[in-house]
Each structure stands twice: as C-alpha cells, then as structure tokens.
Amino acid sequence: MKRLAIAVSACAIAIAGCATTGTSTDRAVIQAKNKVAPALVHIRPVKEVFSEGKREEVTVIGSGFIISDDGYVVTNEHVAGESTLVRCVLYNKDEFDAEVVGADKYTDVAVLKLKTDRTNFPKVKLASSANIESGQTVLALGSPQGLSRSVSMGIISVTDRYLGDRDESIAPYNNWIQTDAAINPGNSGGPLVNIRGEVVGVNTRRLGGADNVGFAIPIDTAKQVVDQIIETGRVTRSTIGVSFQETTSKTDDPNQLGVVIADVDPLSTGAEAGFVPGDVMIAVDSQPINARFEEDLPNVRKRIADLPVDKDITVRVQRGTEEQDIVVKTQALSDMRGKQVEIEEWGFTASELTPNIVRRAQLASSKGVLISGAQVGGVASTAGLRQGDIVLKVDGADVENLEAFSTVIQERVDAKTRLVLMQVKRGALTRFVIVKQNEPAAPTAVTGAVNGGSENEK
Secondary structure: OHHHHHHHHHHHHHHHHHHHHHHHHHHHHHHHHHHHHHHEEEEEEEEEEEEOOEEEEEEOOEEEEEOOOOOEEEEOHHHHOOEEEEEEEEOOOOEEEEEEEEEEOOOOEEEEEEOOOOOOOOOOEEOOHHHOOOOOEEEEEEOHHHOOOEEEEEEEEEEEEOOOOOOOOOOOOOOEEEEOOOOOOOOOOOEEEEOOOEEEEEEEEEOOOOOOOEEEEEHHHHHHHHHHHHHHOOOOOEEOOEEEEOHHHOOOOOOOOOEEEEEEOOOOHHHHHOOOOOOEEEEEOOEEOOOOOHHHHHHHHHHHHOOOOOOEEEEEEEEOOEEEEEEEEOEEOOOOOOOEEEEHHHOEEEEOOOHHHHHHHOOOOOOOEEEEEEOOOOHHHHHOOOOOOEEEEEOOEEOOOHHHHHHHHHHHHHOOOOEEEEEEEEOOEEEEEEEEOOOOOOOOOOOOOOOOOOOOOO
16 A cells, blocks of 8 residues: 555656646746737738739738848748738738838748838847757737637747749748648748747748648848848849759769759850850869758858858859859849730730749740730730740830830730731740731621620729
C-alpha cells in the first residue's frame, strides 16, 4: 500500500507538472497574440483584373499589420497591388480607406497608408528573421477565408526554403520561411509572429494539395523593401541581363566556386559586354560570389539587384579553363508584369512587353505590345487576333509602347476607320491581320418604341 501511495503521488505530481507546463504555454501564446492583435488589419481591396479580354474590378480579401504610429500598413503585393480602392478594418473594428504607397512584385510586398491624421495607432514590433530556427513556435495571424482576427499556431519547419523558378509569381530574391501554422486564402499579408510577440515574417502563400505547408517572406527582406517604398514610393533594382544556375548544374567538382550564367538577354548590357551562357561568374568588384546549390541563388540575384543603377562593375568570369574580367554597366530592372489596357470597342486587352516576353519571343527589340486577351465574338477576335499575339506594327508604323498603341487604336476607333492593318508575331511566324470595324447601322423608320441601347453597350 505504501508503495502504491508513493506511485500515485508521483503520478499526481507528473500530471500537475504537465498541467502547469500546458498553462504556461497557453499563457505565452496568448501574450504573444495580444501584443500583435491590436495592430492586425483586415484588408478589402478592389483590384483591377484583366481576364478574357475584359477589364473588371473585383473585391478580394487579405490581411496586413500596422508598423507605425501614423498608420503605415504592410501586406502582400498580390493582395493590394493594382488596387483602385482599399478598405481596412482594424482589430477594434474601426474602418479606414487606405492608399497604396507602393508595391513590389519581385518580393510580393506592398505598403499602405491609412487615410487619417491619427498618430496613435498600435503597431507591431519587428524582429530579425536572421535569428529564427527550425522548431521555433510561431503564430500566423490574419483573416483566413475572410474570418478576421484569427490565430493559428505551429512551428518553423525550414528557415530558408527555396521554391525555384516555377513561374513569375515566385519572388526571385526570397528564400522562404516554411511553417506548419495554418495559412489559408485571406491570411496573405498577415504577420508570422514568434512566441515573444515579434513579427518574423509576412504570411504569403501555401502549398496546394498539402496540409498546413505555408510560406512567409522573412521580415528582414520585407523591411528593406518597406523602407524604400516609404521613402520613394518604389523599389529600384539593377540587372545585367543574365540568369543564373547553381554550379552543381554544370559540374560535380565540390571545389568549383562561383555561379553559372545560364542565359543572357540579347538586348541587355550583359550581352553587349560579352557574357555567354556557360560562363562561371566568380566575383563582382573583387567580392567573391558563390551559389553551389539552388537555395543560394536568391542571394546571388539580390547581390546584383542591390547594385546602383548605371554603374560600371567588373565581373570576373571563368570561361573554360581561363579567367577574365568583364566590365559591364548595370541597368534598371523593369517591372515583372507589364501594365495593361482594355480596348473595349474591339473587345480585347493588351499589355506591355516585359524583358521575359521579349526574350522568349526572340524579338529584335522591345517594341510592340502583347495581346493579353480577346473576347469571343469581339472585333479583334473576329479579325483573327489571339491571346499571345505580339503586335509589331499598326498601318505600317512601329508600335513603340503600350501607351502609343492605345492612342493609335483609339484614334482609329474614334475616326471609325473601316480597315486597320496589323503586323503580328505568333510563335515563330509573322503575319498580317486586318481589323474591320463595323459600319454604323442604318437608322430605322420604326416609331412608337423606345430603343433600350445597342447590344454593345454596357
């Protein structure tokens, strides 16, 4: 009996200890949440969307967090970028309109400013993502599926997950924080918080088809972008027109340092300077550069992007067994996605040519515009214009850019020009397309009825 009593007593102590630990953990989580929650923002932007040859405005849902007393808010570019109106609901249910101060597609970070003179907003404390570790407890706060003021808990699975170059929506300068704290649609732009109530990341995306595999932008990356946007309204980056691969893609030699130049934009300063695919970049202005594995690539890209624009730099490359120095001038990196316009009368949308489009289409210059969509049965579609066509000339004149193209087409629309000749590139072929504008219908003699408007009117 005595032994049994001792065993029961020990068990009771163990249970009490477990209960105490659980309570302590709960308390820490609640305290961390309470530090950040007052600065949490539920965001409802009205975004400009181009789809199937039409321009539409749609309301989306996302999250954000206040970082300053006067109401600057951090969120994702894919939440608030290209918005015509942004409505923000704070944790205490106060509502404010906000302006988009700036947005950066390359890191998927955007900054809003609440439209108010208040200077006493609650704000978060930003930690350093350089100090995070796998296994660390984190909270994801936001509005999953529109359910505002939500909190989920998990751990950091990986501190520097590389997601590759699957598409242009993958931010090329980010290695991501991977977490199993639930991140769902609507969480985008919300804070990823450590157990001390400090923001270590910006919740951004999840892995489709998986349970609770989410990704956040490291806050150190976001801070650099946010500071530039608040100061200048935009982020300026440099490029030399080359893309990179890790050295293991070319050699098994563990002693091979540098990064492989995989491709060179033929219209870039890098091509003018003489870089060729297969060169191994060893150093930039005498500073070694290295990417043995693919997760090292974002840092290499960022090293180039952070250089001043229009600066001559000396790049040391290995070509075969020889090394040589190449002097190249950096140039400003253009937008990842081009601006778009809708030509409503012809039923199509067009966008700027980005460097990626120019390179993939193997164009001789950056002149022209991309047909980004065409409505079935519209004037453009009937004439034979298709999504993906690149318009090079209109009535024999070069298309300089999207603005010039829009002006020229609108002139033809207003003048009711019956036939408009376009030269377009489709795949490897160039062809001509004649756009025929419908002649105005003859007036009818019918009386006694009110015309409700043509079928082309919206």
